[in-house]
Amino acid sequence: MNVIQAVKLYISKMIEDSGPGMKVLLMDQETISFVSMVYAQSEILQKEVYLFELIGNRNRETMKHLRAICFLRPTPENIDLLKRELTIPKYGVYFIYFSNVISKSEIKGLAEADAQEVVREVQEFYGDYLAISPHAFSLGIPNCSRHSNWKPALLSRACEGLTAVLLSLKKCPMIRYQNSSEMAKKLAETIKQTIARDTSLFDFRRTDVSPLLLILDRRSDAVTPLLNQWTYQAMVHELLGIKNNRIDLSNVPGISKELQEVVLSSEQDEFYSQNLYNNFGEIGSKIKELMDEFQKKSQSNKKIESIADMKSFVENYPQFKKMSGTVAKHVTVVGELSRIVNLYNLLEVSEVEQELACQSDHNEALKRIKELLSKDKLRPLDACRLVGLYGLRYENHSNSNFVGLMDSLRKRGVSEEDRQMVRRVVEYGGGRSRSGADLFGQENTISKTKRFFKGLKGVENIYTQHTPQVHDTLDQLLKGKLREGAYPYVGSSQLKERPQDVIVFIIGGITYEEILAIYNLNKATPGVKIIIGGSTVHNFQSFQAEIASGTKM
Amino acid sequence: MATRSLTEAYLLMRNNSARNRHTYADLNHEIPEDRVALVNNHSAEYCDGSSSTIVAIPPDWVDSVEEISYDITRIQEKMKELGVLHDKHLNRPTLDDNVEEEHAIEISTQEITQEKSVGIFEKDAGPGREIKAIFDNHLNLREDSAIMTEENMEKILYLTRVSQIPQVQAVDQNSQLIEQRRGGQPHRTIHLRPERNIQRPSQYGCRTGTVLDRIDYNVETTATKVEEAYINYKRSVHLPLQTFESCLDVWLKPTKHL
Numbered sequence: 001m002n003v004i005q006a007v008k009l010y011i012s013k014m015i016e017d018s019g020p021g022m023k024v025l026l027m028d029q030e031t032i033s034f035v036s037m038v039y040a041q042s043e044i045l046q047k048e049v050y051l052f053e054l055i056g057n058r059n060r061e062t063m064k065h066l067r068a069i070c071f072l073r074p075t076p077e078n079i080d081l082l083k084r085e086l087t088i089p090k091y092g093v094y095f096i097y098f099s100n101v102i103s104k105s106e107i108k109g110l111a112e113a114d115a116q117e118v119v120r121e122v123q124e125f126y127g128d129y130l131a132i133s134p135h136a137f138s139l140g141i142p143n144c145s146r147h148s149n150w151k152p153a154l155l156s157r158a159c160e161g162l163t164a165v166l167l168s169l170k171k172c173p174m175i176r177y178q179n180s181s182e183m184a185k186k187l188a189e190t191i192k193q194t195i196a197r198d199t200s201l202f203d204f205r206r207t208d209v210s211p212l213l214l215i216l217d218r219r220s221d222a223v224t225p226l227l228n229q230w231t232y233q234a235m236v237h238e239l240l241g242i243k244n245n246r247i248d249l250s251n252v253p254g255i256s257k258e259l260q261e262v263v264l265s266s267e268q269d270e271f272y273s274q275n276l277y278n279n280f281g282e283i284g285s286k287i288k289e290l291m292d293e294f295q296k297k298s299q300s301n302k303k304i305e306s307i308a309d310m311k312s313f314v315e316n317y318p319q320f321k322k323m324s325g326t327v328a329k330h331v332t333v334v335g336e337l338s339r340i341v342n343l344y345n346l347l348e349v350s351e352v353e354q355e356l357a358c359q360s361d362h363n364e365a366l367k368r369i370k371e372l373l374s375k376d377k378l379r380p381l382d383a384c385r386l387v388g389l390y391g392l393r394y395e396n397h398s399n400s401n402f403v404g405l406m407d408s409l410r411k412r413g414v415s416e417e418d419r420q421m422v423r424r425v426v427e428y429g430g431g432r433s434r435s436g437a438d439l440f441g442q443e444n445t446i447s448k449t450k451r452f453f454k455g456l457k458g459v460e461n462i463y464t465q466h467t468p469q470v471h472d473t474l475d476q477l478l479k480g481k482l483r484e485g486a487y488p489y490v491g492s493s494q495l496k497e498r499p500q501d502v503i504v505f506i507i508g509g510i511t512y513e514e515i516l517a518i519y520n521l522n523k524a525t526p527g528v529k530i531i532i533g534g535s536t537v538h539n540f541q542s543f544q545a546e547i548a549s550g551t552k553m
Numbered sequence: 554m555a556t557r558s559l560t561e562a563y564l565l566m567r568n569n570s571a572r573n574r575h576t577y578a579d580l581n582h583e584i585p586e587d588r589v590a591l592v593n594n595h596s597a598e599y600c601d602g603s604s605s606t607i608v609a610i611p612p613d614w615v616d617s618v619e620e621i622s623y624d625i626t627r628i629q630e631k632m633k634e635l636g637v638l639h640d641k642h643l644n645r646p647t648l649d650d651n652v653e654e655e656h657a658i659e660i661s662t663q664e665i666t667q668e669k670s671v672g673i674f675e676k677d678a679g680p681g682r683e684i685k686a687i688f689d690n691h692l693n694l695r696e697d698s699a700i701m702t703e704e705n706m707e708k709i710l711y712l713t714r715v716s717q718i719p720q721v722q723a724v725d726q727n728s729q730l731i732e733q734r735r736g737g738q739p740h741r742t743i744h745l746r747p748e749r750n751i752q753r754p755s756q757y758g759c760r761t762g763t764v765l766d767r768i769d770y771n772v773e774t775t776a777t778k779v780e781e782a783y784i785n786y787k788r789s790v791h792l793p794l795q796t797f798e799s800c801l802d803v804w805l806k807p808t809k810h811l
Contacts, residue, residue, distance in 0.1 A: 009554050019626045021619070093619075107559055111566035115574070120623075125556055167555040195608040201557060 001501055001529040004132040004267065007170040008038045010097075010127040015047045017121065017230035018067050018095045024051040026070040026085075029079050031141065033244045037130050040268050055081045062090045069095050073128065074102040083113035095121045100160045101198065103542035106121055120260045120387060128164030129533070130244070133266055133276075135522060136515045137165060137533040143544055144535045144550035145508065148219075150183055152409035158535060162505055165533060166195075166213070172202040173213040175490040176482075181217035183507050184244040188215050192490045214487070215476065218508025218534075218546070221469035222429020223357055225511050226389050228350040228382075229371070230463045232283050233276045236264065236333060238539045239340050251552065252336050262329045271326055277516050279464060280337070287334050295329045307401045345377040349386065350463050356389045357466045362397055365390065366405075373408050380414045384422050385540060391426035402426075421544055428547045470504060470532070471517040477502065478528060508546055510534030628665060635661045728779055 015023065025044070027035060032054065035044075041052070051061055055072060068091035072078045086094070096110075107122065130138045139161035144154040166173060172195065177188035191213070195202050220223075229238045239245045242264065250260040266273035274526060297320055303312055340345060352368045359365070366473050369386050372378055387405045394400045409419050476482045480498055489495075504518070510532055518532045538546065638658050647654075 004556055011554075013554075013556075017630075019623045031674045102556075102559070104562070107563055108566050108570075112570040114567055115571070117567065117571075119563065119567070120560075123556055170555055201555065204555070270636050551712065 001169055001531055002134040003129070003165065003531060005039050007034060007127040007129075007131045010125045010168065011035060011044075012047070014069055014071060014095070014097050014125060015049060018069050018093075021048065021425075022066050023047075023049045024053055024063070024066045024091060025049050026053050026055050026068050026069050026072075028055050028072050028075075028081075029383055030073050031071045031127075032139065034099070034127055034130060037132070037245060037265075038267065040265070052157070055085065060090055064090075064092045065093045067095065069097065071097045071099065071125070071127075074098045074100050074106065079106050079109065083110060085111045086110065086118065087115065089116055089118045092118070097121075097123050100124065100126060100164055101201075105435045115420055126164040129161045133530050134539065135516065135529075136510070136520055137531070138510070138537050139533070141537040142509065143546050145183060145546075145550040148182065148550065150186060154535075155190060156185065158507070159194055159450045162187075162533070163194050164190055164215070164400065165503065165531075167201065168533075169503075171206045171211040171503070173501075173503065174493060174495050175215065176216040176400065176487045177211045177490065178217050178220060179486050179488055181219060181507070184215045184217050186520040187215045187505075187507060188213075188490045190512050201514045207501075209500045210495065211314050211503065212495060212499045214473075214502060214504045215472065216473065216504065216506045219429055222425060222547075224466070224468040224513055225390065225393060225509070225538045225540060226355065226385050226392075226425070227353050227513070228278045228346055228385075229467060229511075229513055230350065230461075231277050231512070231516055232280070232427075233264075234274075234516065235280060235337055237512050237537065239337055240333070241539060241541075242537075247333070249332065252332070255332070258330065259332050262333065264329075264333075269326065269329075273332060277519060279461070280341075283334055283538060284338075289332055290327055290330065294323055294347045302526070318324045343377070344379045344382060345375065346382070347376065347463070348372065349382045352386060353389060353440040354462055354465050356386070356393050362394055362399060365393075366401055369405065370408065373405070373412060380412070380418055381540065383409060383412060383414060384418050384425075388422045388425035391422065392429050395426065395430050414418055421548065424547050424551045425544075428551050466513075468517050470506065470514050471521060474502065474504065474518070474521060474530060478525060498528075500528055502528070504530065504532045506532070506534040508534070508550070509536040509538040509543070511538050521525070631661060631665050635665060728775070728782065 013076070032052070044052075049069070051063075053067065055070065057080060070082065072082065082096070101124060110119070110122070130140050132138055139158060141154050141157055141161075144151060144158065150158075175188045175192055176183040179185070229235045233242075236242055236247060240249070246261055246263055248261055249255050263269075264272050266276055271286075271290060275283055278286065301313060301316075301320060304310055331499045349372060352365070352372060355361075355368070356365050369390055372386065373383060387402075387409055390405060391402050394402070406419060406422065473482065477487075478498060484494075506514070514532060515537075518530050522528070522530055532549070536542065536546075635658065638654065638661065642654050642658060
């Protein structure tokens with residue numbers, strides 16, 4: 001159960017199978033990002049792949065001495081491009097790998113186009129998703145709903161992506177879905193049908209306890225994407241935005257040219273992989289350690305007096321250079337994060353956010369929001385965030401002052417569009433769309449007492465007290481307490497035992513906070529492996545876009 | 554990590570479409586008369602025009618080299634798989650009556666051996682074809698053992714021996730046998746084991762050449778040795794006489810001169 005490993009294996013098998021010789025990797029816009037999530041270019045170069053091309057690029061040179069490895073999604077456009085490519089082949093031999101199931105008629109079309117008989121292999125390799133970390137994946141389809149229902153093309157994409165995950169992990173699961181969500185139900189049924197249509201493909205070795213696929217809807221927890229984050233990865237995504245492991249730093253004042261776009265990959269960057277889930281305070285001290293180490297190294301490089309010194313210098317130089325790159329990158333990123341935090345007063349904002357999400361003192365919360373709204377430092381974005389959170393939290397409170405807060409937003413000069421967005425947030429994630437799901441632990445007595453005791457104990461860190469709802473849902477699932485009525489099975493068979501392999505998919509996107517929560521849950525429960533995936537990975541801004549497309553107004 | 558190969562279906566469809574293309578091409582274009590078809594009036598220009606392109610195209614064998622190296626990688630992969638199967642079968646036996654594993658091993662063994670031998674022999678050019686020709690001759694030779702002729706007798710005799718006894722002995726025994734035969738008792742009742750049992754087809758590819766060389770060499774040396782022996786024998790028969798004569802010569806010479 002490691003999605004990064006799975007995609008990596010597919011790609012290395014592709015390259016191995018094509019035999020020795022110089023190769024070109026021919027991809028489409030999507031598969032190129034699948035590959036770049038798991039492999040660095042330098043790593044692939046070592047495997048005799050010297051050229052990377054997009055199939056849509058018309059101006060490719062003809063190079064008959066190269067063997068082409070085509071890794072493509074089986075979309076109609078790609079098939080057309082491939083047909084055109086095969087009629088006038090630019091490379092010597094072609095090995096074609098589709099990232100998902102392809103129909104017989106499409107293969108026939110390709111076979112007819114291949115009059116020069118250049119194709120050597122046609123295979124399906126199910127690496128049809130973005131592997132974010134060993135236990136997390138994304139399908140890279142933002143804004144997947146329209147009027148609380150699937151956009152038809154994206155429903156089939158989501159189904160393909162999820163079946164690819166299942167196939168690459170060799171799992172044929174039982175499926176449960178969130179009953180309150182029409183979208184979850186539809187997706188679950190589509191997947192079940194797909195599996196039923198291709199039973200031979202999903203015929204894997206049976207395990208004692210069959211794996212479980214749980215499909216949830218973002219609407220049941222709209223709070224998590226609204227919160228400011230304080231762990232490294234989540235924070236970078238919230239404040240700077242991670243796109244396929246890359247961050248765009250071109251807006252940072254006084255940035256040097258080579259640092260305008262940096263890659264943060266947990267596979268290649270040791271410092272990053274170690275500190276992915278550490279909080280901002282810890283990162284500060286880790287960066288300092290890194291700096292000290294680096295300084296020691298650069299000191300030792302300065303005194304070169306003998307030939308032996310020179311020799312060791314030349315030998316160590318590549319590592320030194322690499323380290324200096326890492327240091328420069330992370331110092332820049334952390335520096336920028338801390339600049340933004342101070343500039344917009346995020347510590348204070350986050351404190352109120354966490355209080356809203358986790359405590360239940362209405363009057364205190366309202367007072368602090370009003371206080372914050374009167375400050376100049378506050379970004380309009382954060383103002384909307386706070387009012388939205390308040391709206392979600394105290395929607396049905398008897399003294400709810402949502403209207404008053406909206407009014408003060410207007411007075412602050414927040415644009416009409418943004419205020420509309422706040423209303424949409426409440427509509428998207430409000431009580432009506434989650435149909436009574438207990439997001440804030442209010443309704444039932446057990447969670448109330450739990451909350452009470454937690455309040456007595458006090459919290460370790462006020463900025464990270466919120467745990468996403470998916471954590472609780474999975475906790476219940478692992479204990480066998482997840483209610484059948486709220487999360488029914490597709491089909492008649494049910495899981496009697498405690499599940500061991502669980503794949504959770506959240507329609508409408510996941511957040512890095514949830515990835516962290518699953519990471520912790522995996523660590524805390526030995527013998528259980530959970531993989532989380534979503535249609536995309538959100539920060540507040542992308543979540544706003546998701547809401548905008550998903551609600552009607 | 555599940556995968557699914559569609560190569561076979563694809564190749565089938567490609568062949569079909571190629572066939573269709575030819576049929577349709579024939580139907581669409583009128584078949585030219587013999588006279589026109591035999592004498593291509595464009596041939597001269599065609600050659601001139603394409604001479605430059607021909608130079609640019611790499612030699613023909615490039616394809617077969619690639620083909621072979623690709624085949625070899627595939628075979629190597631299959632052999633790796635077989636190794637894994639063997640390993641699994643021997644090191645972690647399940648101790649049940651399940652023969653599926655054995656079956657799988659057998660199948661992949663066959664696949665590999667077939668691919669190896671057939672793969673080499675079916676190449677339509679190069680050394681593969683020569684080996685096949687030699688191999689065929691060789692086979693015929695063995696299978697016709699019932700109608701042995703005097704002249705390939707020696708070869709066959711040697712063949713039966715060579716797998717059983719060391720070379721030096723073989724030569725000795727051969728000459729003995731030949732002596733026997735010369736003495737009027739030809740040794741014709743030699744049972745040859747069927748060829749396929751002695752050498753598995755899989756070994757032909759690599760061994761046929763060297764074995765044939767060895768046989769040729771040995772037959773030649775045996776023949777020369779026997780000839781030498783025969784000459785020596787003849788000489789030894791004549792020797793006493795000659796010495797006597799020479800003695801006489803010595804004795805008589807002075808008297809003659811005198």
